[in-house]
Amino acid sequence: MSSFGGGFGSCSVGGSSSFGGGSGFGSSSSGGFCSYSGGIGGGVGDGGLFPGGEKQTMQNLNDRLANYLNKVRALEEANADLENKIKEWYDKFGPGSRAYESGRDYSKYYEIIEDLRNQIIAATINNASMTSPIDNARLAADDFKMKYENELYLRQSVEADINGLQKVHDELNVTISDLKIQSESLTEELAYLKKNHEEEMSTLQTQSSGDVTVEMNAAPGADLTKLLNSMREQYEELAEQNRREAEEQFKKQSASLQTQISTDAGAASSAKSEIMELKRVLQSLQVELQSCVCVNLHLHVSLEGQICQIRGETECQNTEYEQLLDIKTRLEMEIETYRCLLDGEGR
Template sequence: MSFRFSSGSRRICSQAGSPRLSRGGSGFGAGTTCVAPGAESSFACTLGAVSSAGSSCQGGGGSGSGIFTGFLGNEQGLLSCNEKVTMQNLNDRLASYLAHVHTLEAANTELEQKIADWYDKCGPEHLPGLGHDYSRYFSAIEDLKKQIISVTAYNASIVLQNDNARLTADDFKLKYENELGLHQLMEADTSNLRRVLEELTLCAADLETQCESLTEELAFLQKNHEEETRALQCASGGNVNVEMNAAPGVDLTVLLNNMRAEYEDLAEQNRRDAEACFHEKSASLQQQISDDKQSYEHTLAETEGNYCVQLQQIQDQIGAMEEQLQQIRTETEGQKLEHEQLLDVKMILEKEIETYYLTEETFVKTMVEELDQLGSVLSLRVHSVEEKSSKISNITMEQRVPAKAL
């Protein structure tokens, strides 16, 4: 990026990077950009030279055409993946750069006008005692300009590297997503092919078993056919001898061919009958196996249902027994409480007996208890009668009355 400050005739260096001061003005250039006299405004950056209408990039004076370079230098490898996205990205970047250029041109024009106004008001010619020889500052200004140019170029290269790295990362990310999708598709196809291979293996084993059984059956049929053929040949040989003795003019070859054809037909018919019988028996066995399987499944379901019902009944019985046990425990606790109460009553009575024993008065007490069939005490009643007698020390009468059956 470069800024140009000038006043008066706006004369800029004839070659990029060289300063020139005229009539109080100053110019700064960067990169490979310069402007010929008569140009309205210009802006340049290290990525290339971008100019508006009326601006030019030349080594000397005169007008020329704008040149745009540096954007597509390292993008050749990325265009192969997705050219549309890359070109759209580059177009967006170019548009943003052009907008930035126009903004800076307007700011440059405004600054030039302000500097020109300042020089007109507060220039060196208005300050007495100051000379106009600035040659001693040219070397320092030149060094600073070179440093600015180098730093600007370095920053621009870093920005370009960052952009290239970002685009490369996006490219690799897109490739990774594509490869991941292909990998998942391959895994799904592999799993499907494995299932198909297992099914084919099972089918091959079944076919091998069928082939072995059919081979054994074929060997058995061939053996039977050979035995039957041998027996028939022996029988036909005797007949031939007899016929030859009786009628020598008979053609034995024709007879043998006819017999061979008949026996071949008979063997073929036997083979077909054997195959039909085999298939019929196989179908009947398969049907029987299916029926047995269904009956066994039905029996198993019935057995499971019966056992479930029995288990439910047992659980109900267990619940009833637990309720009875809880009731018995409650009754036992009540009887225990009554027994404790009776023991307390007994202790009280014994204390009263001891108390009355110390006195001369005698009490006749009658205790009436109600008992159930198990011998448990249901109720207790005590009757006391006072007598004035010194001879009778203590008389206690107990009467147990059995309770009625509950």
């Protein structure tokens, strides 16, 4: 009985060590089985025939041993099947195989990443191309603003010149009025001189007639007539000289005044025409500036909307890109885990 127990214990230890080792079941299990057989033989040789109870126990032990061996064979078959599957998988997906190389080929992810990168670059270029018209419109607006300021400065300068010419025109009007007054005064003075001359002439003629009568009565003389004639000639010559001088002075002053009036009128007319032209240019520039401001505002609003849209698309693309990177990282971790498992199974 003791030797049977030793034989069964030997079989159990051999079976456990062979299955726990995981290095093939055939040799170890057969060794355990032989050890068990040896134990049976030793027991029969030493003790002879078994009693009835011991036979039943032996039958149970044999049944249990048969079940155990069946389980061992099933596990050996399952182990062999798993080894074949692992070998097939290792041949297909292990290092050096095409599937392994294709498994490490992330070209499809690289293509997606490259596509996303190209989309980001295209969006950046599109944003830059949209920024360029804004800068051009801003520069054009600044240019028109500078032109407007220059035209405004010219307008103010012309208005200042016109105000100065207006003052000169007013002074000329005052001078003309003074000259007219002087001309009227000279005309009145000339008429007064003529009247005095005529009165003096008539007085002298009257006196001359009376004296002649007296002299004729007293003593005739021929020098008085000559004296009167010479005095009359002197007065007439003096009056004519005063008249000519006054007339010449009046004509000179009138001519110079007329020339100055014509010059001032021409300057005023040219200044008015220039003012009208500047007003027209100013109005056209204001209209153009207003249109440029409207276009700039429209472009700004449109570009703001496009930039917001591009920013949203870029954020979505970045999110997708991060998700793809996360997927790629997890795939790499899983592949690395499978590789470690395969390396452990291979060792």
